[in-house]
Every structure is written in C-alpha cells, then in structure tokens.
Amino acid sequence: MMDDFLTDDPSVTEESGDFPVRFDSGRVEREILSKQASLPSRPHARPFSMVIPPPNITGRLHMGHALNLTIQDVMARYHRMAGDDVLWIPGVDHAGIAAQNVVEKKLRAEGVDFKSLGRDEFVARVWEWKDSIGSGIGDQIRRLGASLSWDHERFTMDPGFSRAVREVFVRLYEDGALYRAERMIHWCPRCLTALSDVEVTHQDRVGELVYVTYHLEEEGEKSLVVATTRPETIVADLALAVHPDDERYREYVGKRVRVPLSDRMIPVLADPAVDPQFGTGVLKITPSHSMVDFEIGSRHHLGTLSVIEADGTMNAQAGPLSGLSREKARARALEILESDELLVRRENYPHAVGVCYRCQTEVEPRLSLQWFVRMAPLAARAREAVSSGQIRFFPASWVKTYYEWIDNIRDWCVSRQIWWGHRIPAWSCSDCGHLAVLRDDPSVCPACQSPNITRDPDVLDTWFSSALWPFATLGWPEETPDLARFYPTSLLVTGFDILFFWVARMIMMGLYLTDRIPFRDVYIHALVRDEFGQKMTKSRGNVVDPLELMDRFGTDAFRLSLALLASPGRDIRLSVERVEAARNFVSKLWNAFRFISRVVPRETPFLSRPGEVRGMANRWILSELVRTEREYRDAMESYRVDEAALLVYRFTWSLFCDWYLEAAKVDVDRDSADPLRHETLSTLRTVGAALLDLAHPFLPFVTEELSRIFVFSNASAGSAPALLGLSELPGPPPEDFERIRSMVGSVRQTRTVMKIPPTQEIPAALFLTLPGEDPALFWPFLRRLARIVPSSSPHSRGLRAPFRDGHLLLELGDLVDFSQEASRLDREVARVEARLDEVSGRLSREDFLRKAPPEVVEKDRAQVVLLAEEREGLLAAREQVREFLGEGK
Template structure:
C-alpha cells in the first residue's frame, strides 16, 4: 500500500491535481495501436462562450462514453474545438472597440479581422479551460477551430464543388434580416415569441366602383406599400363577380390586381390576402408562381424607403402608427383587433426580425437531403431514441434552400470573385487576380461571409484532416457517436450527414444520441430574463465536480428534459463522501505491506457466504450497467452503480465483515475479507470512474503501481453462481433484517428495545442461514434473540411480514404502548389524509394540468401515489392494534 487517504474528501485539492496529471501523461490521446477505434467529435461551442448548463450535460454524457470505450480497450478519440461564431464574435469585438470610443468602420476589413484574431488568442479560450474543470477527457492536442487553415481549406473546397455542380447559387429571395446587426441570420438564430399585437382590417377601394371596397387583414400595415396584388380563392362565390377587377392601394393611388389562386384559405377571415412578395416568404412564393414583381419598401436598417412615398425615412414601427392614423382619417380602417401571434426575434440581441428580399448565396438542399434520408433509412445512421427519426424525416421532406451568406466581416469569406468589367463571377479555392473571361484585373472578392453552420457541417471530417487523406481520417472516420440536443437536429446533425455522404460516401456517425434540455425544477427553460440561470462552475465549486456530473447523468431520463433541482446535488455530494469514507475505512485496516492478490485463483475455496453474495451482486450490477449502456440509458447506469455501492457494498457488506476485519473470526477470515473488500472497491471504482473521474482516480492511486484508473481495463465479472448456497443464505439474512427494520419503524418500536423475532418457515436453508448469521442478524436488527419455528401460531398483536421463504414475526406485546401507538398512527393518518386531498385537488384542477410541464404533473402524481401507499400502511397498523 502506497499511502492512506485524508480524513475528508476535498474536491478543490483533488480536481486540479488530476487535471494536471492526466494532461501531463497524455492520458486522453488515443492508443493508435489498439485495433478498433471509438470516435466522438465535440459539438464545437462558440469561441465567445462560457460553460453553461446545457454544455455540462452534453459534455458529461460524451465523457462517460469516451472513458468507458477507452477502458474497453478501444482507440478512443474525443475531438475538441470551438466554432468561430460569426455574429456573436463580431458583436463581442465591436463592443470591446466601443469601450475605446471606436467602431468597426473606423478600420479596414483586414485591420478589423486582425483585431478579432487578437481577441481570440487572448480571450477566446475561456470555455476550453472550463471544460478541463469539468474533467473532459478530450484530446487537447487535436483541438480544432473552424477557421483553422486546414478547416478553411475544407470549407472552400466544399463551396467550390457544390457551386460547380449547381447546388450553390446566387439569387434574390426572402431571408431573415436583422436590422440591428445588418445581416441575414439563420433560422436557428431566430427565436419565435408569442407577442400581443393587433390585426388591422383595412379597406382597399375597388377601382371604378365608388364607395365599394374589399377588406384585407394584416399585422404589418407599414409593408402595404409593397403590396402588388390581392388574392382570393377561385371557388369563393363572394368575389367571382370581381374577376379582372383592380383595387386602389390606399395612401398611394397605385392600382393592383385582384387575382385568384387556390393557395388562399377562403374560410379564414375575409377570404382575401394581400401579396407582398418582398416582405413575406409565403407571398414571395405566391408572387413567383403568379408572375408578380416584388417591390421592396424597406431599407436594411428597417426604415421605409422611397417606395413608401411621404413615409420614407420613418422607422418601421413609427411608420406603422402614422399609416394607421392616416388610414383612419380616410375612413379606410374597418376594425382593429387585439391579436396574439408569433414574431421572430434575433435570439442574441432580441431585435425583431424582418422577412426581407435580398440577393444572397443559397444552397439547394433537396438533393443533399435525399442523401441524409437514405443514410437513416438504411440504418447507416441511427437516432437514439428512435422517435427522433420521424422529426428528422419531416424536416428533410419539407426542406427549403438554405441562405448561406452573411453580411459580416468575421468568418469564411465567400470564395467568389466578381469582375467589374464583364460581371463574370468566378468561384475558386484560391485567390483570383484576373478575370478568366476577360482577363481584367478589376476583380473583387465577394464581401459576404459564410453562415457559421456551413463550416460546422464539415466538422466530423474536416477536424480529422480532410480534404487530405490523413491517417486520422482513415482510422477515426466515420465517427462512432454524436451526442447533441434535439434543437439542432435540422440545423447541424442533418447537414453533417449530408456532407459526409456527399464528400466521403459515408455518414459521419453511426449513432446520434439525442438528449433533452436542462430546465429548472418547475420545468421552465433557463433564462436570464426570468433570473433562473444556473452557472455550472458555481455548482462544481459548491458540491464538487463529481457530484455535479453524477447528478446530470442520474437525472437524465430517456427522451425527456432534465429538471434541475439543486437540493439533489447535496445527496450526490453525500454519495461521494460515502464512497470516500468507506474507502478510508478499508484502507485504514490494511497494513503498509498488504498486497492485493488475484481473488479467484488464490481465495475462491475460502470465500464465505457473504463474500460470495457481494461478488454475485457485483455481477448483477455489472450486467445491468452494461445492458443500460447498450441502450445509452445513463440514468439507469448511474442508478445501478449507486445502489450497489451505497446499499450492497457500504451498508451491507462492510457492516457484515466488520467482525472479521477486527479479527474476531480468525486471521484467514480476516485476510479473505480484506481481499474481497479491495477487489470489489477497485471494480466499483472502475464503473464509477466515467461518472466521477476525480474521486475514483484519487482513491485508486493508493492501490496503483503507477498506472491511472483511466487507463485500466473495464471491470470483468466474478466466477460465482447466483444459485450458490452462500449467496442464497446472505439474501435470506438481508430479507430478514430488512423486514425486521420495516416492522420496527411501522410499529414505533424504539431502536434501544431489543426484540424477539420468530421466522416462520419450513425451508432448511433458512435455519442454516440463521445458524451461520445469528450474530450478524442480532447485531444489525438490534434483537434479543431470533428463532426458526415452522409451527408458530402467534398472537393477534404480532407484527407479520413476508420474506421469500416464509414470514418474519415480531411480537409487539411488551414492546410498545398500544394506546400511545394508536394515537400516534391516527395523528399521522390525519396528516396524510389532508395531504392526499390537497394533491388530488391540484391534479383535478384543469387549469393546472393544462399549463404545467408534463414532468411536474408526473411528479405530483408520484407524490399522491406515495401518500396513498403510506396511508394504507397506517390503516393496516391501526386495524392490527384494534
């Protein structure tokens, strides 16, 4: 034995030590000599970011997987890195410049880019330092950044290839436009919020029919200057007689046609819709189909342009009020209704997004989506849980072309070169100085950059060295597993599958593990505005990283969200302390020259019943742990090892072997007990390690010959049968002691009163177990005596409970004051009845059931079930007392 461990577990001293040692010894680098590989690529967090609760959950799951597969002997590679996060990073740097009284446009583009790179080098590594604090076993030597030279090379090759094949094109379409950052943004960056607004019913005069008008409803009257038509359904009898009619667009005098098209819902409102192709995606498609020319009426900064006449220059919401005031003056407002509807906001700055007609670069998605669909349908890529495949197919089958350009200075600049002379556009992976068509030197690179998701969709193979055919690419692609939240299946997961199939002919990962979101204990999303945000670093500092990690895994139900209840962290901190104190007890009873031997080769014939039982229980735990792991049920894995370590090992086995450890049953029995204790402890640490890397590594160090627990093989099972007589005898002991403890508690028998217990059973094994374990049963259950009597008839006041081979009978006469116990039970019963009524009323409230999170409702139902079970126990106790 190298040393003892301290009397208290102090995460603040243990965790930094192992972070440093693992990195120094390159413990996270893959063993390239191992045959089978296991690869995960970390979903790259933004370079501007810090570790949030979602990262903590996602990264903990990946670390559990990587540590297990590494221990199973695979060449395990977990690839880290960060995303350049176009908009977010540019905003951060511009904010820093503003502190100096400067803005981006005070610099050339090249100067500004240099400023961003400088910021990235000095401040952009914060999240990776935080990942180390979480204990993530990523291979830091292979860390990548989406704008690394190699990854940029991959981006330009993909762009060029897709452009040459006609899958990337430049055109005019409706996009999400942010008037504040002055760029197109992705669908993912648009947060739809329910907003209380108004629905304006406006009168559009019919040309040539004085005093007659049609009513059209809109939520954005300021865009009416871009109306190019009004449409009705061809079968709508109300408007058939107006075929060929024109309407006067209010406030403009411009005439627009009344058209008929089946896309109009004749049952909704007046059955009429105005078509504003430059400011609405559905109207744009309708306009394309009907041959209508779009009319843009807004500037990029959300002020109205010259097409709005006298309203030009007004900010959009100022214009809205002015337009409605003027329409009311003209008598052209039918009515205004309160109207709640969903409006897109920039998820970063909160600005309301404008659907906006703009010339951008787009990627055709249908042909690429077919590749992704084929990968999932064939089983090449599997979603876990499988229910997410339906969502995936719905998105893929309804996919639209993707706007890939952004009006930013930070990012991968689009590799397209515009000739000012002949207007030719040349796309090239390398810089173009002369136009290949007219040889002009008046060539300028496109000013836009690519959407950040364009580079991150290449992440599984660009990080491994593609487009070169590197050794890493050969060994580690395709990757084994992707772990991610459901919210980016479409924006990232699907696109990675498309690109992997397109450029390497193989889907980038075999399985996609989808987990839920982390919400507060009431089921609400974490939000700064609500004030319920949790900082993972605070939790790690307060409770220890191992407790925090174990909590995240143990509370992750299949296909559901995690409800974050901080009070549960205290319980897992207690679990860490339980492991530490039990390990310390074991180590304190080992001499300095004590050595762990091969248990089964040297001691198999000397194992006592309780030894065989704990080995059997480990086998069962290992089998259930492995079964849960095969289904990626991390909460079940955590539950199995928690129950085994705390219950079977600490509360039962250690207590049972204490007389042997203290030498009361002979030296040989003592040594066998020590060997079993150490063997089980080390194997249990092996199963705990993926969840609790720091604590387990620190304890294992005492037994180590210089190796780390992270490097040791995955634990194997023991050669012991579940039907072994020693196993069965110990199970009888457990059942009997547990039943006695339950009966003492239910009947209010004080712990300091020693009871007599009768086991009513004709099973010979019971008598044999009592003979072997009489001392242990009496000690553990605090008895005066125990006997086996198959013919015991009993008294009316006896407390009776079943165990698998008979009944455990606890005579209560002389043990308790019956009158006092009846009063106690009645008091408890009244409390439970009140609690039952309160919970039943809450669950019977339709308003609560309609609004509450499903997990919260399930929690309340579980409470009600527990209350009713307790009530039933008390009622039976009262019946017994008469």
C-alpha cells in the same frame, strides 16, 4: 483501471498516513487537472471516436454544455477502460454573427464605429479579442473533468480548417450544387445579414389583425376589405388576390383598386394560394416583403416594390411613412387609415412571428442576391443513410422529426453580410463580368486577364463550416492517418435544438465529400430545466450556473446528478437538492473506502478464483456485482447513461455500503488464521476495485483519488480485475444472504413503525420452516445487521416479523406500550388523511390548476404522493398493533 492521464504521477501511490476524514473535492480536482497530459494511443485496439459540438468562442459553460459534455465524457471513459483506442476531439466555433456583435459592442464602448476601421482592421481586432480571452470556455470544459484529446483541438478559423471550407465551397460550385441568385430570403435588421430558414425561430405573440378598405376604381361605393397584420407594407402592395373558387369575389377579378396611403391603382387577381378562411378572404400582395406574396407575384409577373431598408426603416418609396422604423410606420399607417375612414376594425390576433435566432429581432423577408446550396440531392442521400440503418438515432423517436425536415427541405442560403468569418472565394470582373470561384486568390480575371476584379464581400454561414466538423477536424481534405483510422466517428452527442442546424447538414456534407457517413450513432439529449420544469432563462431568474454548483458541491456530484437525470427523450429537472444528494453519495463512497482502509491491509491480494468463495455474504456481493456489471454494460452500449448511473448508485449505496460492508464485519472479526477472514478481505479489495471502475466514468475525481490511495494498480498486490472482468459465478445462487436481508428488513420495518431506536437490542426467537436448517448460521449477521439477540424464552409473547420460509418473534413487551401506540397511530392516520384530503381537493379544482404557478401545482402533486405513502405505512402499523393487542385478550 483509471484513465492513464489521471495517474501519471507514480509518487502519489506511495503516500501513507491516515485516510482523510472527508473527500476534499476542490483540492483533488485542482491537483488532477494540473497534471492532465495527452492521452496515450492504442494503435492495435478498436477505435472509438467522437467530436465535441464546438461551443461558440463567445460562450460560457451553461447547463446544456454541461449535460452534453458529461454524457460524452462518460462514454469516452467507458470505452477507454474497456480497452478501446479513444479519440475525442475538442474545438471551438468562430461564431460569426455572435463574435462580430461582441467586438462591435466592445468598440462602441471605446467610442469607435467598427465601420470606420475598415474590414481588414476590424477582422484584426476580432483576432486580438480572441487571443485576449485565451482558452476561455476550454478552461471551463476542463473544469468539468472532460477527458478530451486536447492535442487534437481545432478552431473553425484555423488555417487547415479554413482550407477545407474553401475546398468545399469550390467543389460545390464546380458540381453545380452551389449557385448565386436573387431570391427572397430572411433578413435580420439588427444583425444586417441574411439568415437561412433554420436560423429563423418562431415566437407566439399577440398582434393585431387590421381590416382596411380598398376602393375600386370607378365603381362608386364598391370596395374590398383586406385583413392584414402589417399595415405598414400597404404602400408596397402590387395587387389584391382572391381564391379562384371564392364566389364572393368572382366579379372583382380583373378590376383595379386604389392603394390606401397612396394614389396607385393595382389589379385584383385570382390565385389558388389564397386562403378563403383567413380574414375576409382577400389577400394584399406585397412581393418584396412576403415569401408567399413573392411566389404569387412571380406567377402573375407583378414585379417588386421594396419600401423597407436593410436596417428596418422605411425608404422614400414608402410615401408618408418614409424615414420611420417599422414599428413607428405601423402606428402612423393606422393613424392615416383611421383619419381617411379606411380603417374598418382592429382585433387581437395571436400568431407566430419569425425572429432571428441570435438576437430575437423580428426578421424581414427581403429580395437579395445571395449564395445558395441545392439541398434536395444532398437530402436524398442523408435520408437514405438513416432509413437504411447506417446511422442510428437514440432515442429513435427523433427519426420522424429528422425525416419531416429532410422531406420539406429548401435550398440553403449560405452567404452572410458580416466581416468575421470565412470569406466567400468568388471574384467578379468589372470589365467582362466573369464570375470566378477559385481555390487560390487570383491577381487577374481568369477570363480576360483584367486586374479589375473584386472579391465577394460576404462570408459564409457559420453552420457551413461546422457542417464539415467530423472530417475536417481529422485533416480532410488530406488523407491523414487520423482520418483513415477514426472516420466515420463512432458517436455524436448533441441537443435536439441543432438537429437541423448541424446534425442533418453534417450527414449531407459527410456523404457528399467523403462518400461515407460522418458518424454511426446520434444520441440526442433533452433540455435541462429547473426543478419545476421551466426553461432556464434570465427573465425568469432561474438560470443555474454549473460552475457555481461545481464550486459548492464538487464536480463529481454535479456530473452524477446530470447523469442520473439524463433519461433519453425527457427533459431534465435539475435542482440544488438533487446535486446535494449526489454529493452525499460521493461522501458515502468515500466513507466506505475509509472503512476498507482500516481493515484491508495493502498486501491483500485480489480474488484469484471468485467462483470458489464460500462465505454467504461474499458470494452474494460477487453475484450482485456480476449482475450489475452485465446490466451496466448493456446500458452503456445502448447509451442509457441514466440507467448505468443508477446501477452504480444502487450497487454502491444499497448493496455494497448498506448491506455488504456491515455483513463483512462479521467475517473480518474472525480469528486472523480463519480462511474466511482472508477471503472476505480479498473480496473487499476485489469488489472495491470493480466498484471504482464502474463509478469512474461518472465520478472521475473521487475514484481516481481512491485508486491512488489504495494502489489498486500496484502489480505487487496482484492483478486487479479489468472493467466488466468478472464472469458468472458457478453453483447455486447465494440465497442464504437474501434470506438474511429479508429477515433484517422485516425487523427494521418494525423498528420504524414502533419508533424503537436502531441501536436498541431486541430479544427474538428465529423460526425456520425448511427442514435441516441451522439457525446458528444466521445469528451472527442478525446480531450485527438487525441488532437482535436470541431470546432466553423463545415461547414468550411477541410481535411477528415474517420473512420467506420463516419468521422472527420480537419480544417488545418491555419496549412498547401497545395501548398507547394504538391511540397514537389512530391520531396519525386521521392527521395524514385530513391533510391528504385538503391537498387532493385543491388539485381537483380547475380554477386552482389554471391560476396557481406551475411550481406550486407541481409541489402539491408531489405532496399527494408522499402523503399517500405515509398513510399506507401508518395503516399497516396500526394493523400490526391491533393484531398484537388481539392476541393478548
């Protein structure tokens, strides 16, 4: 039944007394979470393993975490209940840049410059801060009900993990897969560190394209005009370049021009990398401040000239711009160009600007000595692992995106110029110049035995250590029992935004270091957006705190709302109303079991032979349960969590509560000696237990509480069916009850149309077209479910309610004034059609769609659908009334 770690208090199953009126989610969650223990292992069962995408130590539970963890927990509980040996490893990432920024800010608030502390003292302060925040986000993850294997929790800076990181660095270096070189890298002037390509995100901004005149040397009035978005870097120009086939500038190649803002002369050269369609077709070449320019400069041996310091200020080489920030230097350069009559024109220019993924500061291309991993050989194996089917993506559409990055991969800059993180294990000798990369700290130079050695000051990119997560968490490089049993892991659940940062690199490192894939399946979920499809951001003010939603509606309701919306490949639109609807479902489930508690004695056994039941409602619900369980299992095995959740929702609400519980009352009211009564009680118990099993992965708290109250695991009450344990029922399908549902549905629709209260009894005559059928079999259910009674005059006038193989004739003459009803329906149809025309007309206007806020447009579109449905219902109702009036003429 339920997870063992949630049922470790046997005294709870002995509780007695009245069933609580409401489900107290807060109390239940606190009680269950307070008793969480280590999950039992099943050494002889099939292993199923996952690793949590480690949240940053600086983090707080947000919607992305909540969705990710909910999906993983659903899968963990499903596999546990299916009998698998589940290991779900939790952990936290040390978050190098982010954590350092937090502690730096904390120290500034105390009036302390972190640099004045020195490296060792600062790192000690970070460890103190880590200890002070305790389990932090771990407690919030527990609050979500995540059934992680907490005794396996890891931290990317713990001793074992740190040893693994160092082993990987040394092994890469020894194999020639890691090197140190001076290359152009992305630099963040705010974080003061290098960034890898995937750590640079691009934002669409409207900048300026500035056209500047470069006069030719000794050519009179001749000049070239260059278009640039960065006039502050003009002082670092080392050449102008044109395309070799551009006829406009062929005569200028080989000549020299004067650099504006300075007295230097630079050559005009030809290079195929120049785009003749951009600007004027003339490109200024600043090798120290552009990736493309550096490559062109290298081909033409231009050398380098850097004018921007690490913090983004202009240095002494910048001439009149020295000492200014990049932004102020840009403004000053334009002032000088304009005064020197070198500024031709300025125009708005929308373009993508690279920014640091951490602090959103505009990055600066910079020539720097850094450590790099050669990615091409690693990428080739990672591609083959996916193309061969060893690793599967869900949804499969993400494979194309994965290939695009793999096929265009560049070497990975893994060194970072900060203090918090895994320090690079490399030492340089100041006497002989030897560079040593070692597993253990040396005291002297391995080459010349000099004690004058210095350790590299840099640390490794945080993503370097997290790339080892699937196997280092299991004890690698040691051959531990956990590594042997649970690696490769079974499933990775992650967001698409770290497909390159993390997923692809884990595949590469797993294959390189273990010669095995790190996981078999990758489930990629989408973003959680607001109800109007907008990304949640602080600037929009639409960020929803998952902890607040759990406090307000309960964790079960919050989890279920996420699961129901988690359609692969589609962003989730979450609203408070959706969570509230899920809370209503939890209440519906709770109240269903309140009814069961009143009618089903605790000693009632489970069904021993479900295939031999004879009650039509019992056979129907068991048949629906078998179908639901089969589809549920298929959905879970293909990671369609949303479909599985919807199956539970529909079975519970639409089938079990709305139909079966009402129908079961007919048989429960029978004489105590009637076998059908006992069969129905056992069916209620059996289906109730199976329902809790199906719902448990999504609703762990309410299902656990109900399991305790009903003692479903008590051996004295008989054997409860295991999850997915019912087999196909023999014999013909229970069509009789489906006909009852059709009858009742037809009556209910008529009640709605004619505005007849659901408690008002209606006299009716039942007409069956199949020969030999006994109407007496149907009337007990029709009385209770449809509130209709046999007519005393079956041939009287009435409204026809059709169903398959028959119809009901409802005597409404004393309940409805059909003439007034016809007039009312005419008015209602006119009102709805007028409103529908108004909203549809608004949506047809281009100016409205262009100017109106997205949430307003979305609301109108939803209203059109609702109004169209209302109109169809009213038209059908009017047709029925006119038909009735026509019969009376």
